[in-house]
Amino acid sequence: MTRTWNAIARTVLAGGLIGAAALAGPAPGVAASTAPLQPLRVANAGASVLDLLPAATSDRMTAQIPLIDAASIIRTAIETGNSTGYAGIGLVDDHVTLWWKGQLPASVATTVESARRTAPVEVVDATYSQVELKAAAARLDPAVRANPKDAAHAVKLRTDGSGLEIAVTGTPNATLPKLPATGVRTTVVARQPMVPRSREDDAAPWNGGARIWASYGCTSGFGVRDAGSGANYLLTAGHCSEVGEEWRDGTGTPIGPATHKNQDHDTMLISTATAGGDVYTGGSNDETRVRVTGWTEVFPGQFLCQSGSTTAGELARPVCNFRVDFHYDDREDLVEATQLDGEEAARSGDSGGPVYAVQSDGTVLAAGTVTRSGGAGLGFQDFATARDDFGAIVPVTGTASTTCRVSYLVTDSWSGGFAASVTVQNSGSAVSGWSLGWSFPGNQVVQGHWHGQFQQTGAKVTVTNEAHNALIPAGGSINLGFTASGSPTTPTPFTLNGAACS
DSSP states (O other): OOOOOOBOOTTTSOOOOOOOEEEOBOOTTSSGGGSOOOOOBOOOTTOOGGGGSOHHHHHHHHHTHHHHHHHHHHHHHHHHSOOTTEEEEEEETTEEEEEESSOOOHHHHHHHHHHTTTSOEEEEEOSSOHHHHHHHHHHHHHHHHHOTTSSEEEEEEBTTSSOEEEEEOOOTTOOOOOOOOOSSOEEEEEOOOOEEEOOOOOOSSEEETOEEESSSEEEOOEEEEETTTOOEEEEEEGGGOOTTOEEEETTOOEEEEEEEEETTTTEEEEEOSOEEEEEEOSOTTBOOEEEEEEEOOOOTTOEEEEOOHHHHHHHSSOEEEEEEEEEOBTBTOOEEEEETTOOOOOOTTOTTOEEEEEOTTSOEEEEEEEEEEETTEEEEEEHHHHHHHHSSEEEOOSOTTOOEEEEEEEEEEETTEEEEEEEEEEOSSOEESOEEEEEOSSSOEEEEEESSEEEEETTEEEEEOOGGGOEEOTTOEEEEEEEEESSOOOOOOOEETTEEOO
C-alpha cells in the first residue's frame, strides 16, 4: 500500500519550493545540443563521493545515520500497529521527533524506548492526527486543483500535526479559490512551482546517473533487481517515455524496453539483461562513481544528494545539501527538498536521476529518483514508493541474495567494554522468525543484551528473535543491542537467516 507523506512544519524546518516542471530533455536529433558526448574514460577510479563534498556537508549527512535508524524502527512499529494518533515523524537537529495526538499506545511507547538506545527521540503532542489532516486535505484538494489559473497549486500536511498548508504561486493578480470549511487550521504559504526535468555513455551492467534516451533525454536512477524473480531493471522517471519504448544510452547502445510505469508516482522500470550497483558522481566524461549498498526510507529533515546527467555536465559533481521538507502531495506522493546553499536543484535532462543518502564509508543508499525542480527546490519520488509500485525491488549491490542491511553503532564505551546498537532493515519480503549472525574480530564477549536471544561460541554470535519482534515486515526494521567486554569493534559480515546482509 502506498504511503501518504507529510510536510514538515515551517516552524521546524523553513523553506521548500514546490511545483511541476519536467526535467526531461528533448529526444536525440531535435537539436544539436542533444548529440551524445564522447565515451566515458576511466578517471579518479579511487575517488569516493566523500571527496566531492564539503566536509561540513558530508559530516552532517553521516551524523544522521543513527537518527534514520531510530526513525525507521519507530515507523515500522507505527505501520504494523495502532497508529490512530500518529501525526508525523522527522529529523530535527540532532534528534528524532515523533508527533502524536493523545497517549502513545503501549507498543509504540516500547519501540520509542528501544529506539532511544540508538539516537535521541522526542515525543511531542500534536494538535491533529494524520488521519484528521488527510480527511481535511481530501476536502480541500478538489477546490485547489479545480482551476489551474488561480494561485493555489497544492495542499500539504504538516508533519508536526499543527494543520494544513495551501501552496500558492506569486503570480500577480492571481486569485485564491473558495475553500470549504474543514475545522482544521489552514495556512496559505507562497512557494515557487517546480517543473519536471529529464551521463553520456554507460555500458552493461547499466548503472544510475547515466544519460539515457527514448522519447526524451533523461537519467538512469538505480540498477535494481526484483527480489522474487531476479529480473534486472533500471529505475527512472515515468514521464520520460511510455511503456514499450526502447531505451538507449548516450551513444545509442540498446538498454531495453520500458516495461512498468506508475503515471501518478512518475516511476518507471526499464527491463535490461544486467543492471549495475553504482551511480555516477563525477563529470559527463569520466567514470567517477560510487557503490549503492541498499536503500533508505526518507524522512523530513534528512540530507540527501542528487546526480543527474545534465548537472554532471555543468558541475562535474553531485548537488548535495538537500534537506527534505515535504513528503506528501496527494496521489503523487512527491517528496520535496530544498538545496540549502541556493544552488540550482536540477536541470533539464536530470529526470529519473538518483537521489541518495551518503554513508560514512563513502557508499550510498538509494533514496529516490528526480521528478521536478524549481530554483533550489527539488521534487523526487522516494524509493519506498517505487517498491510499493513495482514489488520487492532492491538496488543491485553485487549480491543477488542481499535483501537486508545492517547498521551497527557503538553507542558507548568504557575501560574494558562497550555497548552497541544493531538495526536490521529488511529490503525483501516479510520475514517471520529470524536469526542474525556475525563474528567478532577479537576477544569480545557479549555480557548484557536486549530485544534478542543471544548465543556466543568463540567469536561467533547468533541472535534469534523474541516473541514481540519475530516479524520484520517488507521494508521494515528491528533493533537489538548488547554490552560486551573488550575493545569497541564493528564485526562483519552479518547474515540474516543465513543470507548475507550489506
